[in-house]
Amino acid sequence: MKLDLSGKVAVITGGARGIGKAIALSMAGCGANLAILEMNVEGANQTASEAKQLGVEARVYKADVSNLQQVKEIVTDIKDIFGKIDILVNNAGIVSPKPFLETDEKEWDLILGVNLKGIYNTCFSVLPHMIEQKYGKIVNIASIAGKTGGGFFGNTIYGTSKAGVIALTKGIAREAGPFGINANAICPGPIETQMLADCPEETRQRILSGVPLRKFGHPQDIANVAVFLASDLASHMTGEITDVDGGIMRDN
Amino acid sequence: MQGLEVDFSGKVIVVTGGSRGIGKAIVDSFSESGGKVYILDLDERSAEQTVGDFVSRGREVSFFPLDVSDNAMVREVMGKILVEAGHVDVLVNDAGVTLPTPFAECTEKDWDFVVGINLKGTFNTSNFIFPHMMERRYGKIVNIASIAGKLGGGFRGTAIYAASKAGVIGLTKGMAREGGPYGINVNAICPGVIKTAMGNSIPEEQKKLIIQGTPLRRYGEPYEIGNVVAFLCSDLASHITGEIMDVDGGIVRD
Numbered sequence: 008m009k010l011d012l013s014g015k016v017a018v019i020t021g022g023a024r025g026i027g028k029a030i031a032l033s034m035a036g037c038g039a040n041l042a043i044l045e046m047n048v049e050g051a052n053q054t055a056s057e058a059k060q061l062g063v064e065a066r067v068y069k070a071d072v073s074n075l076q077q078v079k080e081i082v083t084d085i086k087d088i089f090g091k092i093d094i095l096v097n098n099a100g101i102v103s104p105k106p107f108l109e110t111d112e113k114e115w116d117l118i119l120g121v122n123l124k125g126i127y128n129t130c131f132s133v134l135p136h137m138i139e140q141k142y143g144k145i146v147n148i149a150s151i152a153g154k155t156g157g158g159f160f161g162n163t164i165y166g167t168s169k170a171g172v173i174a175l176t177k178g179i180a181r182e183a184g185p186f187g188i189n190a191n192a193i194c195p196g197p198i199e200t201q202m203l204a205d206c207p208e209e210t211r212q213r214i215l216s217g218v219p220l221r222k223f224g225h226p227q228d229i230a231n232v233a234v235f236l237a238s239d240l241a242s243h244m245t246g247e248i249t250d251v252d253g254g255i256m257r258d259n
Numbered sequence: 260m261q262g263l264e265v266d267f268s269g270k271v272i273v274v275t276g277g278s279r280g281i282g283k284a285i286v287d288s289f290s291e292s293g294g295k296v297y298i299l300d301l302d303e304r305s306a307e308q309t310v311g312d313f314v315s316r317g318r319e320v321s322f323f324p325l326d327v328s329d330n331a332m333v334r335e336v337m338g339k340i341l342v343e344a345g346h347v348d349v350l351v352n353d354a355g356v357t358l359p360t361p362f363a364e365c366t367e368k369d370w371d372f373v374v375g376i377n378l379k380g381t382f383n384t385s386n387f388i389f390p391h392m393m394e395r396r397y398g399k400i401v402n403i404a405s406i407a408g409k410l411g412g413g414f415r416g417t418a419i420y421a422a423s424k425a426g427v428i429g430l431t432k433g434m435a436r437e438g439g440p441y442g443i444n445v446n447a448i449c450p451g452v453i454k455t456a457m458g459n460s461i462p463e464e465q466k467k468l469i470i471q472g473t474p475l476r477r478y479g480e481p482y483e484i485g486n487v488v489a490f491l492c493s494d495l496a497s498h499i500t501g502e503i504m505d506v507d508g509g510i511v512r513d
Contacts, residue, residue: 243484243506
């Protein structure tokens with residue numbers, strides 16, 4: 008059973024590194040053409056160049072997803088150049104570890120602006136097109152922090168932004184379902200990244216003791232699920248929040 | 260980075276209730292991807308027909324009669340499979356019955372029957388194969404629950420059916436928690452209303468209401484469950500466990 012995205016056009020936010028890069032390259036490997044929205048243009052260009060070696064088209068757009076006007080213009084350009092948009096992966100996100108009382112309004116605005124409003128901006132810009140073609144797959148990268156209120160590497164504000172992503176996903180699924188659009192979210196658990204590697208061993212072990220699979224995830228674990236959800240194999244799934252966390256949450 | 264593929268070559272899969280409906284679609288997905296599949300089912304006639312159909316298409320599918328609610332029979336039959344195949348990689352607990360009787364009219368017999376197959380049956384098979392999977396440090400179990408287990412029934416199944424499926428959900432999480440350290444992934448799927456004998460028996464007026472409450476505005480097809488089961492049992496989903504995945508066209512959104 009091949010995960011096949013041949014001929015599809017995927018818009019991905021945050022494709023320069025980590026999970027976003029893994030998603031971009033996995034989708035490219037499955038045949039999708041890519042439009043990558045990123046602040047880190049150098050990183051995104053590297054991703055795009057690797058994607059092109061897999062035989063697909065890939066373009067990079069310098070973008071601050073929290074800026075609606077900018078996102079609208081970019082989406083219009085993508086439609087003009089690629090002809091259509093089939094898949095939207097909202098992966099761009101920033102994290103903050105500060106305890107609640109050490110945060111400030113600026114931090115709230117920044118984190119919510121990128122993590123939640125950024126997704127509103129892209130979905131709002133892309134959805135009318137998907138509705139017109141009666142086809143679309145939206146995959147939002149949330150976090151188990153959105154269910155626990157932070158506590159792993161993200162703080163309360165981070166958790167709040169991701170809880171918002173979860174609700175936004177369900178609302179879009181509900182409203183756009185009748186038009187043939189699937190919208191789902193992935194909640195990654197702790198993923199092996201530089202930040203996690205820099206943690207004291209004590210902390211790593213503490214977290215691992217709560218993970219049934221006794222291991223951290225890898226960006227590819229998230230990418231595999233993102234590609235699956237963006238494919239026609241998941242055609243009857245929508246409004247679903249899938250934890251990819253080694254078994255930490257075990258919620259309904 | 261190449262394409263992503265779900266491949267079960269060399270893998271042995273046991274599917275209870277695999278003779279028709281969702282179970283048959285599950286058998287299709289695994290066998291199409293190179294897996295050797297054993298169907299365990301009470302309905303011998305359907306099973307033989309199904310096996311014949313798959314074998315004629317070059318698939319590796321065979322069948323043993325089994326009443327999953329009979330613990331001794333489960334242990335005997337699955338023991339035979341272990342000897343014949345040498346190992347079991349995947350177990351899908353799909354065997355299940357529904358009960359549309361209103362709660363006040365249900366009897367103890369109804370309870371024992373539905374819970375015996377849906378919940379105890381899942382226990383019987385999983386409990387047998389768990390030590391084997393722990394020893395190999397590898398195993399994938401997928402239980403077919405139902406959105407009824409979250410909603411308390413309401414479509415074709417009523418309170419007893421709901422209780423049995425809620426139990427399957429709880430059992431799934433417990434097995435995931437305990438099996439995780441041994442490399443066993445255990446997940447459940449909650450189908451919504453699927454075009455099978457069970458789903459198609461819903462009266463027309465009720466069907467209209469269900470469709471209205473389904474964002475995708477349609478029932479699901481058995482192959483749409485088969486696809487998700489195959490994905491969850493593949494190494495692509497190796498970091499997913501204890502997950503209760505709704506495949507319901509968006510009805511529940513929990």
